Amino acid sequence: MRENFDIHEFNITIIGLGLLGGSYAKSLKKLNPKNIWAVDIDEKALKDGEELGVIDRGYTNPKEPLLNSDLVIICLYPNLVYKFIDENKEYFKPHTIITDSTGIKNGLVDEINRILPDNVDFVFGHPMAGREKKGLEYSSAEVFEGANYILTPNSRNKETSLLIVELIARGMGFRSVVRVNPQKHDEIISFTSQLPHAIAVALINSDNLNVNTGKFIGDSYKELTRIANINGELWSELFLGNKDNLVSKIEGFEEKLEIIKQAIINGDEETLIGEFRESSRRRTQL
Amino acid sequence: MRENFDIHEFNITIIGLGLLGGSYAKSLKKLNPKNIWAVDIDEKALKDGEELGVIDRGYTNPKEPLLNSDLVIICLYPNLVYKFIDENKEYFKPHTIITDSTGIKNGLVDEINRILPDNVDFVFGHPMAGREKKGLEYSSAEVFEGANYILTPNSRNKETSLLIVELIARGMGFRSVVRVNPQKHDEIISFTSQLPHAIAVALINSDNLNVNTGKFIGDSYKELTRIANINGELWSELFLGNKDNLVSKIEGFEEKLEIIKQAIINGDEETLIGEFRESSRRRTQL
Numbered sequence: 001m002r003e004n005f006d007i008h009e010f011n012i013t014i015i016g017l018g019l020l021g022g023s024y025a026k027s028l029k030k031l032n033p034k035n036i037w038a039v040d041i042d043e044k045a046l047k048d049g050e051e052l053g054v055i056d057r058g059y060t061n062p063k064e065p066l067l068n069s070d071l072v073i074i075c076l077y078p079n080l081v082y083k084f085i086d087e088n089k090e091y092f093k094p095h096t097i098i099t100d101s102t103g104i105k106n107g108l109v110d111e112i113n114r115i116l117p118d119n120v121d122f123v124f125g126h127p128m129a130g131r132e133k134k135g136l137e138y139s140s141a142e143v144f145e146g147a148n149y150i151l152t153p154n155s156r157n158k159e160t161s162l163l164i165v166e167l168i169a170r171g172m173g174f175r176s177v178v179r180v181n182p183q184k185h186d187e188i189i190s191f192t193s194q195l196p197h198a199i200a201v202a203l204i205n206s207d208n209l210n211v212n213t214g215k216f217i218g219d220s221y222k223e224l225t226r227i228a229n230i231n232g233e234l235w236s237e238l239f240l241g242n243k244d245n246l247v248s249k250i251e252g253f254e255e256k257l258e259i260i261k262q263a264i265i266n267g268d269e270e271t272l273i274g275e276f277r278e279s280s281r282r283r284t285q286l
Numbered sequence: 287m288r289e290n291f292d293i294h295e296f297n298i299t300i301i302g303l304g305l306l307g308g309s310y311a312k313s314l315k316k317l318n319p320k321n322i323w324a325v326d327i328d329e330k331a332l333k334d335g336e337e338l339g340v341i342d343r344g345y346t347n348p349k350e351p352l353l354n355s356d357l358v359i360i361c362l363y364p365n366l367v368y369k370f371i372d373e374n375k376e377y378f379k380p381h382t383i384i385t386d387s388t389g390i391k392n393g394l395v396d397e398i399n400r401i402l403p404d405n406v407d408f409v410f411g412h413p414m415a416g417r418e419k420k421g422l423e424y425s426s427a428e429v430f431e432g433a434n435y436i437l438t439p440n441s442r443n444k445e446t447s448l449l450i451v452e453l454i455a456r457g458m459g460f461r462s463v464v465r466v467n468p469q470k471h472d473e474i475i476s477f478t479s480q481l482p483h484a485i486a487v488a489l490i491n492s493d494n495l496n497v498n499t500g501k502f503i504g505d506s507y508k509e510l511t512r513i514a515n516i517n518g519e520l521w522s523e524l525f526l527g528n529k530d531n532l533v534s535k536i537e538g539f540e541e542k543l544e545i546i547k548q549a550i551i552n553g554d555e556e557t558l559i560g561e562f563r564e565s566s567r568r569r570t571q572l
Contacts, residue, residue, distance in 0.1 A: 128504035148501055178501045188495055188502045196506040199485055201565040202542035204572075206535070209474055214572045215434055215464045216474045218414035220482040222572075223509040229569035232562030236555050243550055249492070250547050254540065256488035261536050264529055269522045276518030279487040283515040286490075286500045286508075 005164050007171070013037045013069040015062065015084060017045045017055070019131055020101055021075035022139025025054045027172040030141065037065040045136045054136070066091035071168070074100040078237050082111050089117055097161045098122040103189060104241045105152045105182035113156055121161040126150040126185065127174065128193070132229040145173040150189075152182040190245035195253060197235055198246070200228040291450050293457070299323045299355040301348065301370060303331045303341070305417055306387055307361035308425025311340045313458040316427065323351040331422045340422070352377035357454070360386040364523050368397050375403055383447045384408040389475060390527045391438045391468035399442055407447040412436040412471065413460065414479070418515040427459070435460040436475075438468040476531035481539060483521055484532070486514040 010033045014021045017038040022045075025036050038055045039062045040046050046058025059065050066072065066088055074081055081102055092098070098120060102108060105124055116122055128148040131138055149169040153162055166177045180188065204225045207213055213221075239246055256275075263271035296319045300307045303324040308331075311322050324341045325348045326332050332344025345351050352358065352374055360367055367388055378384070384406060388394060391410055402408055414434040417424055435455040439448055452463045466474065490511045493499055499507075525532055542561075549557035 128502065130504065148503060150502060176501050178498075180497070180502075184497075188497060188499075191493065191495055192499060192503045192507045196489070196510045198543065198546050199489065199510065200506075201561055202539055202546055203482070203485065204565050204568045205561060206538040206542040207477065207568065208538060209477055211466070211470075211474060212464075213474075213478060215462050216414065216436060216466075217434060217478045217572075218416065220486075220513045221478045223512060224482045224485065225565075225569055225572065226509060227506045228565040230562045230566055232559040232566070235562060236558040239546075239550050239558060240553055240555060243553070247547060247550055250543065250550075252492040252494060253488055254543070256492040257484065257536065257540070260484050260488055260525075261533060264525050264533055264536075267526055267529070269526060272522040272525060273518040275487055275491060276516045276521060279490050279511075279514040280516055280518070282490045282493065283511055286503070286511065 005160075005167070007031050007033050007168065009034055010070045011035045011037065011065075011068050012071045012073065013039060013062070013065040014055070014073045014075060015039045016075035017042070017049050017058065017136055018075065019134055019136070019139050020127075021073070022049065022054060022136040023129075023141060023143050024073055024075060024101075024172075025049065026139060027141035027144050028168070029054070031168065031171045037069070039065060048136055054139075062088050063091050066096075067093055069093060069096055072096060072098045074098065074102075077234055078102050078104055078108070078241055081108060085112055085122075086115055089115060092117060092120045094119045096120045097164060099125045099165050101125065101127055103193065103238045104186050106186045107241070109152065109154050109182045113154065116156075121156070121158050123157055123161050123165045124152045124154070124182065125165060125169070126152070126189070127169070132227060132231070134231055141173070146175045147173075149174040149177045150185060151177060151179045152185045153179055154182065186242050187245045190242050191249045194239060194242060194246050195249045197227050197230060198239070198250060199253070200225050201230065204228040291446075291453070293317050293319050293454065295320055296356040297321045297323065297351075297354050298357045298359065299325060299348070299351040300341070300359045300361060301325045302361035303328070303335050303344065303422055304361065305420055305422070305425050306413075307359070308335065308340060308422040309415075309427060309429050310359055310361060310387075310458075311335065312425060313427035313430050314454070315340070317454065317457045323355070325351060334422055340425075348374050349377050352382075353379055355379060355382060358382060358384045360384065360388075363520055364388050364390055364394070364527055367394060371398050372401055375401060378403060378406045380405045382406045383450060385411045385451050387411065387413055389479065389524045390472050392472045393527070395438065395440050395468045399440065402442075407442070407444050409443055409447050409451045410438045410440070410468065411451060411455070412438070412475070413455070418513060418517070420517055431459040432461045433459075435463040436471060437463060437465045438471045439465055440468065472528050473531045476528050477535045480525060480528060480532050481535045483513050483516060484525070484536060485539070486511050487516065490514040
């Protein structure tokens, strides 16, 4: 039972010290917790993290830090989260709060709740922030500033745990923390995150101009393709793990693009202007 | 015949003092030409321009400034450019250079060359810069800093005129000035500019989540939809004036998106990772 939450008394362990884990460490540092530890199989990342003062200590074996951690933040690829919990479930300190940063939730929540010890609380979370680069060297506290954070509570969660994760997220600089169930989360994210990545990849891969395209672009093309520089292993996991939602959102997008295409073919200015007016209204209200 | 080009001796008239015309005026100011005049039907814009010191003088009737201008920069909607030249062709000073900022060139170049007096030179140009807002109040010299400028020369152009327009563009802060024929320009622009706008509009208009979407987005969705806030009158002209190219580029994009969609449906990780690798390579090289 947690009362009188004080982050200065918290030992925090980050599992996976890559771009996201490193950004967590740097951002949490500002909140001055008792200790920030990290677990990774990459000894160089741990050593760099220690030398840069990003973490207090790094471990390749999770046992020791887990036994003493009040908060565990999992920053692993989606397919590794279950495996990590399964292999280490006996080491969690009683009343530990676990949270994650996995981009898809449905399925995972049930799978993990099935094996999770009763005396720990897993608050599933999704910081809506990332970068196209990989690795600790590209991590920064700034990626979270002003960003959105999503919690996907389930019936097992204690309200105090949810509030503590929210408080820490706000302390790290997230502007908004919202709660939504895991199913809805995955539908939303297929639209707001995965679909844009699919579009950016398809756009740049459809370039058949045979010119030095970079000399003929404005801000729009630059912005629409930034995320086409993509971590393929991570994003293919995210796409395939959220198949039905993503296919449905791609098809919804295709239908709207088809309306525009047909209006162009038919010289139908009225439909075009109608679509533009609607998109302007939506973007202004976003 | 122009020799010893010196911009400090140039009278420059901008036709249309909106977002783009105002940005030209502010940017050209740094080069200290003899005079910057503007023509507009909107007397308030002219008065504001004068009071802000953006222009030296504004005119609703183009005759007087045109009779004394060495450079005329047309910042009108595409459909108004021909009409403006036709109605004012007798007023251009001999050896005047005219340039424009129209986003589509094919057709326009031939139409205008058919009515243009022999003793003036129209250098068609396309500054790859803009903003989603309209009007002088949103204009700024910064929109051109580091941007791309495209010239679409035709057989009527003198090399000196092309070089003068390029020099002025570089002086205004454009990083790159390239030349391409009007047909190729329109093909390129349908891909690098019009297709991204069609995609952004279709993306935001396909939002059927029924949530406060803004709480669930990261940078990617923000960037992919910025241009969905769009000047509908201008962009429907641009889309419909470049119909064949744009439809072809939309279809090329749809084919690539279909490859991704099928790979998701089939659980085909190899194809996904292949597409991601190719898009990352292209984006890095852009």
